[in-house]
Amino acid sequence: MSAILDAVAEQRLPAGAKLGEQALSDLFQCNRANVRRALATLAAQNVVELRPNRGAFVVTPSPQEARDVFQARRAIERTIARQAASNAKPDDIAYLRENILAESEAHRRADKPTELRLTRQFHMYLAQIAGNHVLERFLSELTMRSTLILGIYSLSEHSCASEAEHMRIVDALEAGDTGLLLELTDSHLRHLEAHLNFDIPQTAALSLQDQLFRHPIEA
Known part of the structure; x- marks a missing residue:
């Protein structure tokens, strides 16, 4: 859970990113029940949105x-x-x-x-x-x-x-x-x-693993 929060806080994990249970289970080497509990906790913190029959996504504020x-x-x-x-x-x-x-x-x-x-x-x-x-x-x-x-x-x-x-x-x-x-x-x-522009939303296209664990660019 902390890895997801850190990735969101550093804009490595963007709004709308899908958080697949199996992908997270494989990344963190834990069972899917633990992943579901973590995602439910993040949903309670308004970081993750749980969509019926679609899975978990990082929230996209309107x-x-x-x-x-x-x-x-x-x-x-x-x-x-x-x-x-x-x-x-x-x-x-x-x-x-x-x-x-x-x-x-x-x-x-x-x-x-x-x-x-x-x-x-x-x-x-x-x-x-x-x-x-x-x-x-x-x-x-x-x-x-x-x-x-x-x-x-x-x-x-x-x-x-x-x-x-x-x-x-x-x-x-x-x-x-x-x-x-x-x-x-x-x-x-x-x-x-x-400095917000509500007409041109921006997106990112990294893999879930890269979003969670990508290192900062070194100068």
Whole structure:
């Protein structure tokens, strides 16, 4: 299950990809009953869609679902940011800055899977600082679905703009400027949503094995 989640989070496993029980059983050398249980768990997390008589597929968010996801993220991440502003320690600030530097380096190497993982990790670490485990679980699902949405509808490749926005968020967090922190968090998410194009869905055509286990491109 973790391999599937990692592949989705790094856009190696795209929306709409078929997850055949026998193929997964062969890849992971386990019986199909275990595969079915794992797929049911992923379906409960809204990562996989189970279609009667057709099997399991990575979910394909509709344009309306995409808008709903980003609306939910703005509401949740504003609350997370407000709570993080009260809880952030110097070690937290240092960790977030290191994460951004690693994100920038992955972008320089054209290592998209690592860059996507670090981008998601940035938002999830802010949720950890906030200390609300319920919101953290909600955000985990929403950021996973956001990755799928960006993989389908994004107008362009991820750019260094995201790292610059992350850095400004950390600057506001360190300064204790809650008002600016909330404004930057909201504008960052709106910026991501503004770069979606719902008219031209994108697809990928890798084998299931390549999607799950393909290594990042080395510079």
